[in-house]
Amino acid sequence: METTSPRYFSRAGAWLAALTFLVGMAAMMNSVSGAVNIGSSAVFGASAPVVSAVTLNHGNAITLTVNTTTTVDVNFTVTDSNGCGDVLYGGNVTTTIFRSGVGSSCTANSLNCYISSATSTNNCPSATTTTSTANATITLGIYYFAQATDASSSFVSENWGAEVRVRDLAGVTSTATSTNRELNTTLGFDVSPATTTYGTVAAGLDTGATNQTAVVKNAGNASTTLKVSGAAMCFGGDCFATSSQHYATSTFTFGGLEQALSDVATAVSGWLVSAPVSGQWQVTSDLPALPNDDNQISAAAYNGYIYGIGGGAVNTVYFAPINATGSLGAWATTTPFPTTICGHGSVAANGYLFVIGGETNNCGGASTSTVRRALINATGSIGAWATTSPMLAARTVHGVALYNDYVYAAGGNNTSVEFAQISPTGTLSNWTSTTALPDSGSGVFGFFGFTLGNGYAFVVGGTDTLDSSGRTSTTLYAPVSATGSIGAWQRGPNLPVAAYGNKLLYDGGVLHNIEGSTTTVRFLPITANGMSTSTSWYRAPSVTTTTWNFPDALTYRGHGYMVGGGSEDQEEQFLPLSSRDTYWGLAVPGDALVGTYAGTNIFTSVWSP
Amino acid sequence: MASLRGIAVSYLGISLAVATFGFGGVALLRTALAQTNIGSQVIVGNAAPAVSAVVLNSGSAITLTANTTTPVTVSFTMTDSNGCGDVFYNGNVTTTAFRSGVTAACAASNLNCYVTVATTTNNCPSATTTTSTANATITLSVYYFAQATDASSSFTAEDWGAQVQVRDQTGATSTATSTNRELNTTNAINVTTSSLNYGTLAAGVNTGAVNQTATSTNAGNSSTTLRLSASATLTSGANSISTSSQGYSTSTFTYPGTSTALTASAVTVTGFTLTSPTSTSVVERATFWGLNVPGGTATGTYTGTNVFTPLWIP
Numbered sequence: 001m002e003t004t005s006p007r008y009f010s011r012a013g014a015w016l017a018a019l020t021f022l023v024g025m026a027a028m029m030n031s032v033s034g035a036v037n038i039g040s041s042a043v044f045g046a047s048a049p050v051v052s053a054v055t056l057n058h059g060n061a062i063t064l065t066v067n068t069t070t071t072v073d074v075n076f077t078v079t080d081s082n083g084c085g086d087v088l089y090g091g092n093v094t095t096t097i098f099r100s101g102v103g104s105s106c107t108a109n110s111l112n113c114y115i116s117s118a119t120s121t122n123n124c125p126s127a128t129t130t131t132s133t134a135n136a137t138i139t140l141g142i143y144y145f146a147q148a149t150d151a152s153s154s155f156v157s158e159n160w161g162a163e164v165r166v167r168d169l170a171g172v173t174s175t176a177t178s179t180n181r182e183l184n185t186t187l188g189f190d191v192s193p194a195t196t197t198y199g200t201v202a203a204g205l206d207t208g209a210t211n212q213t214a215v216v217k218n219a220g221n222a223s224t225t226l227k228v229s230g231a232a233m234c235f236g237g238d239c240f241a242t243s244s245q246h247y248a249t250s251t252f253t254f255g256g257l258e259q260a261l262s263d264v265a266t267a268v269s270g271w272l273v274s275a276p277v278s279g280q281w282q283v284t285s286d287l288p289a290l291p292n293d294d295n296q297i298s299a300a301a302y303n304g305y306i307y308g309i310g311g312g313a314v315n316t317v318y319f320a321p322i323n324a325t326g327s328l329g330a331w332a333t334t335t336p337f338p339t340t341i342c343g344h345g346s347v348a349a350n351g352y353l354f355v356i357g358g359e360t361n362n363c364g365g366a367s368t369s370t371v372r373r374a375l376i377n378a379t380g381s382i383g384a385w386a387t388t389s390p391m392l393a394a395r396t397v398h399g400v401a402l403y404n405d406y407v408y409a410a411g412g413n414n415t416s417v418e419f420a421q422i423s424p425t426g427t428l429s430n431w432t433s434t435t436a437l438p439d440s441g442s443g444v445f446g447f448f449g450f451t452l453g454n455g456y457a458f459v460v461g462g463t464d465t466l467d468s469s470g471r472t473s474t475t476l477y478a479p480v481s482a483t484g485s486i487g488a489w490q491r492g493p494n495l496p497v498a499a500y501g502n503k504l505l506y507d508g509g510v511l512h513n514i515e516g517s518t519t520t521v522r523f524l525p526i527t528a529n530g531m532s533t534s535t536s537w538y539r540a541p542s543v544t545t546t547t548w549n550f551p552d553a554l555t556y557r558g559h560g561y562m563v564g565g566g567s568e569d570q571e572e573q574f575l576p577l578s579s580r581d582t583y584w585g586l587a588v589p590g591d592a593l594v595g596t597y598a599g600t601n602i603f604t605s606v607w608s609p
Numbered sequence: 610m611a612s613l614r615g616i617a618v619s620y621l622g623i624s625l626a627v628a629t630f631g632f633g634g635v636a637l638l639r640t641a642l643a644q645t646n647i648g649s650q651v652i653v654g655n656a657a658p659a660v661s662a663v664v665l666n667s668g669s670a671i672t673l674t675a676n677t678t679t680p681v682t683v684s685f686t687m688t689d690s691n692g693c694g695d696v697f698y699n700g701n702v703t704t705t706a707f708r709s710g711v712t713a714a715c716a717a718s719n720l721n722c723y724v725t726v727a728t729t730t731n732n733c734p735s736a737t738t739t740t741s742t743a744n745a746t747i748t749l750s751v752y753y754f755a756q757a758t759d760a761s762s763s764f765t766a767e768d769w770g771a772q773v774q775v776r777d778q779t780g781a782t783s784t785a786t787s788t789n790r791e792l793n794t795t796n797a798i799n800v801t802t803s804s805l806n807y808g809t810l811a812a813g814v815n816t817g818a819v820n821q822t823a824t825s826t827n828a829g830n831s832s833t834t835l836r837l838s839a840s841a842t843l844t845s846g847a848n849s850i851s852t853s854s855q856g857y858s859t860s861t862f863t864y865p866g867t868s869t870a871l872t873a874s875a876v877t878v879t880g881f882t883l884t885s886p887t888s889t890s891v892v893e894r895a896t897f898w899g900l901n902v903p904g905g906t907a908t909g910t911y912t913g914t915n916v917f918t919p920l921w922i923p
Contacts, residue, residue: 066643187643195648203656203690214647233649238739245649584649590690591739592653594778603645 047081049091049168056097056162056178061150062142066188067219069141072097074162076176077135078122082168084134089127090169093120095138097162099147100180101155104163109538110143110525111277138164143525144186145221145276145578152185152222152607159183187605189226190219190508196601198586203594206254206587210424216603217508217579218273224605225272227265228582233599240597246585250304250557254585265604268582270324272608273558276510276578277523281543283571285320285328287564295342295549296363296397297564298355301556302348305380308552308563309355310341313362319380326559326574334381335374343367345400346552347407351375352426353382356409357395367396367413371428388428392418397550399450399459406484408452410459411437411445419484434486435478447550449504449513455479456530457486458506460513461499471498477530492531495522503553505560508579512540514553514562519543545571557581656690657781658700665706665771665787670759671751675797676828678750681706681723683771685785686744687731691777693743698736699778702729704747706771708756709789710764713772719752720887747773753795754830754886761794761831761921768792797829798883798919805898805915813904818863820897825917827883827892834882835896836875836918843900845909854901855915864899875918882922 054076056062064070074095080086087093096104099112106113122136149155159180167173196212218224228247232239248258249271259266287308297311306328308318315337321329337355344358352373359365369391375383391409398412407428410417415437421429437445437459448462457478464470475492501516511524522537543562551565558580562573663685665671673679683704689695696702705713708721715722731745758764768789776782802823807816827833837857843850856868859880869876878896886892 189643189645191645191647193647195650198649198651200652200654202654205656219645220643230649233651235653236737586649586651588651588653590656591741592656592691593737593739594653594655594691594695596650596652599649600646601649603647605643605645 048172049078049080049087049166049174051076051078051164051166051174051176053077054162054164054176054178056160056181059179059181061182061184062160063184064142064144064146064186064221066186067144067190067217069143071139072142074138074140074164074178075135076138076164077133078124078166078174079133080168081132083129084122084124084131085127085129086168086170087166088119088122088124088134088136091167092117093136093138093167094165095120095140095162096165097140097142097160099149099155099160099183100158104161104177107539108536110146111538112147114140114142114146116140144188144219145278146183147275147278148183148185148221150182150184152609154609185222185607186220187222187224187607188219189224189603189605190217191215191603192217196584198584201586201588203588203592204590207585209251209253211251211583211585214582214584214601214603215508215579216273216582218276218605220605221275223272223274223278223576223608225608226268226582227604227606228261228268228601229263229265229604230261230601231263231599233597235593235595235597238593238595238597240589240592240599242599244587244589245599245601246587248583249580251583252585254587258583258585261601265602267606271558271580271582272576273578273580274576276508277512277540279560279575279577280541281521281562281573281575282327283544284574285330285572287318287320287331287572295565296344296358297342297550297552298344298346298358298400299552299554299561299563300346300348300353301554301561302353302376303378303380305376306554306556306561306563307346307348307353307382309346309353310337310344310358311564312342313340315340317382319382321380322556322559326557326576328561328572328574335384338372338385343396343398343412345398345409347400347402348376349402349405349407349422350424350426352422354388354407354422354428355385356400356407357391357398357412359396367394369394373426373428375426389420389430392416392431392433397446399448401451401457403452403457403480404484408450408457408486410450410457411448411462413446415439415445417486419486421484432485434484435488437476438489447500447502447516449502451504451506451511452480453506453511454509454526454528456526458492458504458511458526458531459489460504460511461495461502461515463500471500473498475524475531477526479530490530491533493524493533493536495537501547501550503547503551503562505553505555505577507555507560507577510578512560513537514543514547516550517546517548519546541575543573545573653691655695655777655779655781658687658689658696658775658777658783660685660687660773660775660783660785662686663771663773663785663787665769665790668788668790670791670793671769672793673751673753673755673795673830675795676753676799676826678752680748681751683747683749683773683787684744685747685773686742687733687775687783688742689775689777690741692738693731693733693740694736694738695777696775697729697731697733697743697745700776701726702745702747703774703776704729704749704771705774706749706751706769708758708764708769708792709767713770713786719755719889721756723749723751723755725749752889753797753828754888755792757792757794757830759791759793761923794831794921795829796831796833796919796921797827798833798835798917799826799828800824800917801826801893807898807900810900810902812902812906812908815864815901816899818861820861820899822895822897823915823917824893824895825883827886829919830885832882832884832922833919834922835878836920837871837878837896838875838916838918839871839873839913840916841914842873843911843913845907845911848907848909848911850900850902850906850911852913854903856899856901858897859894861897862899864901866899868897868899871915875916877920883919
């Protein structure tokens with residue numbers, strides 16, 4: 001830099017000299033034609049800024065940090081003969097870090113395109129300085145799932161670059177780009193909770209059908225399989241064998257087909273998660289065409305089966321097996337619902353399929369508070385439907401979601417929210433009112449995306465009125481207590497567009513909103529405190545067909561599913577997610593002492609292209 | 610062969626180097642896998658203890674010892690998956706020996722209900738052992754007047770049992786009961802007076818209104834009367850005084866008065882009854898004694914032995 005700055009000053013000096021010379025020539029010409037008062041003047045125009053020496057990540061490959069953002073610097077030099085303050089105080093700097101395949105003109109996206117309009121950290125003394133050259137650094141936070149470009153990635157022929165565009169006070173710009181750098185593949189899991197706690201188990205007993213869940217989230221940027229291993233659990237000098245702990249990818253009763261934990265890392269069969277926000281929707285076994293296009297169908301999954309219930313003017317209940325790859329087998333009918341039903345919600349838990357609220361008469365009847373349940377048989381078929389605890393309020397086109405064995409019903413005909421607990425034997429408690437959604441003015445709020453995860457409830461978009469005339473881009477989030485109640489709702493970052501008929505999925509710290517009547521899916525990483533208004537919704541891989549007429553969507557065993565809806569016959573679709581549950585049980589040896597035994601289980605992420 | 614092996618190793622080294630480079634090397638190797646550790650935790654609580662094989666008095670009928678306590682054992686086996694120390698060091702054992710009519714829930718009584726909360730003699734190694742099973746013995750001291758249940762008793766339809774309740778450190782309990790056993794009737798008298806001393810009497814003189822007293826206590830667990838006899842008459846060297854020269858009565862008398870002459874064979878004392886004790890307070894009654902020294906009896910110190918024999922009465 002010491003050599004560059006004097007060179008620019010030298011060129012400016014030559015330019016001033018030339019102007020002076022031209023003025024002198026004019027005076028000479030005027031003197032020929034007669035006496036005249038001669039003045040002299042010089043016009044100094046705005047000089048264009050120049051950006052140079054753009055360097056990404058100090059010239060190194062970028063290695064991300066698991067499960068968080070990584071600060072990546074872009075350094076550059078800006079020169080403006082009007083003074084560096086012309087850019088760094090009076091103008092602005094736009095910095096883009098991008099995967100080469102999407103180009104520097106990309107749309108901001110935490111997968112592959114990070115854009116900052118900060119004016120940077122720099123050494124320009126002031127807005128009015130005569131110092132023309134300054135060095136600056138922009139720092140961007142790159143998510144752990146930003147797309148890798150190394151040899152292990154899906155973009156081996158690409159890499160990442162940085163472009164800096166400076167604009168001075170007059171709007172004159174200059175752009176420069178860095179040498180490209182690799183963004184390395186990062187493997188890692190975030191497993192929660194941090195401790196698998198079995199509670200109190202007597203010596204000689206096992207955990208039976210009570211499983212502890214360890215949610216394994218892909219906290220890197222590559223698809224990965226899972227290996228697990230562990231060590232003995234000890235209390236003082238007394239230890240259980242490592243094999244005392246068992247695990248599976250679905251719930252189990254201890255002593256069944258689950259695997260015993262080993263000291264040696266062992267691959268978990270069939271367990272594969274995608275890189276976050278990288279799974280692609282795929283068409284799978286098609287739900288038979290229903291009258292009125294499966295309008296406002298509901299879906300749920302349990303014990304290896306997925307269910308599609310009602311919709312439009314039918315009471316049909318379909319179910320299909322879920323294959324190990326996440327695809328669906330052939331759909332078949334089972335015990336029909338007692339009435340036609342649409343606008344309802346469904347969940348499945350603890351052996352029962354529940355249908356909550358809705359309306360009859362081809363989505364034209366009165367909404368209901370009725371909740372019905374049916375026993376789910378081992379073969380996936382269901383038993384007879386029976387009414388159970390009704391909601392406090394009648395609802396249709398409301399949000400329904402299951403979280404920690406609590407089922408939630410939100411909005412619909414009003415802004416109230418209520419929840420009930422499903423016991424281990426499938427009994428539904430009475431419903432309890434909890435914090436209502438903010439009143440939009442109409443007092444009605446429906447067709448929104450609704451889900452819970454990571455201790456929060458989320459609402460995305462929706463309508464202000466039941467006839468969907470007032471769609472909104474509003475998003476909301478609220479904390480969920482251990483006893484199921486929901487706290488105060490706060491606003492999150494708005495969707496880029498107002499949308500209703502949304503379906504919201506939670507996947508390992510990322511919300512996926514399937515927008516109604518489009519193919520658009522947007523994602524939003526959440527934080528430990530819910531949503532952050534400093535983040536934005538970005539595009540995720542689209543669904544394959546337009547989501548007309550309100551399909552339902554759900555997550556199950558590491559996959560997302562979309563069922564029903566469609567102006568014709570909506571194709572059923574699924575995609576691999578980036579997180580998946582593992583289930584754990586324990587047998588306490590008969591000679592164990594009374595005490596608290598503790599150990600360590602190891603989840604190993606194994607790169608799997 | 611040695612040189613060929615050397616060449617082979619060298620080629621292998623080259624091959625690995627090429628492979629590493631070909632896969633993009635460091636990045637791939639660095640990211641091939643990554644570990645995440647989480648904790649696992651369980652609180653092992655309480656496996657309830659289990660008591661078994663409770664045996665009263667080694668499986669035999671109980672025979673008490675007159676006028677004192679008799680050690681009666683209750684043996685049992687205790688199993689606790691958390692270790693036998695969970696009971697024997699950190700918990701406790703309650704043992705009840707009881708007449709069946711009052712049941713194991715009885716209130717402690719020396720008559721029919723013996724309760725102890727001792728930690729017992731056992732073979733459990735330590736408080737923190739992983740040994741789950743231990744054998745133990747509780748010893749109870751049963752009084753001589755504990756209620757009999759045999760054919761001679763007032764409780765012929767009953768017998769005695771033992772119940773053991775073990776409790777671990779968290780308060781979980783287990784209870785088991787023995788096979789019942791008979792408690793035999795003990796018929797015994799204790800004479801608290803060790804000697805009748807008539808003092809000095811001249812030949813041809815009797816004790817007149819001066820009586821010696823012998824106190825008898827019921828030393829068993831049944832009502833009893835008394836039979837008296839002399840196993841050895843009063844003698845002094847080669848000289849003797851006839852057994853019948855001693856007279857006795859259940860009340861004071863002036864010799865011979867209402868007294869009964871002592872005999873060599875046991876004779877039941879009329880009107881003498883000792884009821885069965887109901888506590889450690891003794892049940893006692895006196896007999897009064899007098900002596901006639903026949904004229905012509907040689908001078909000397911005469912000694913003999915009188916025998917007090919209990920006789921069970923229902």
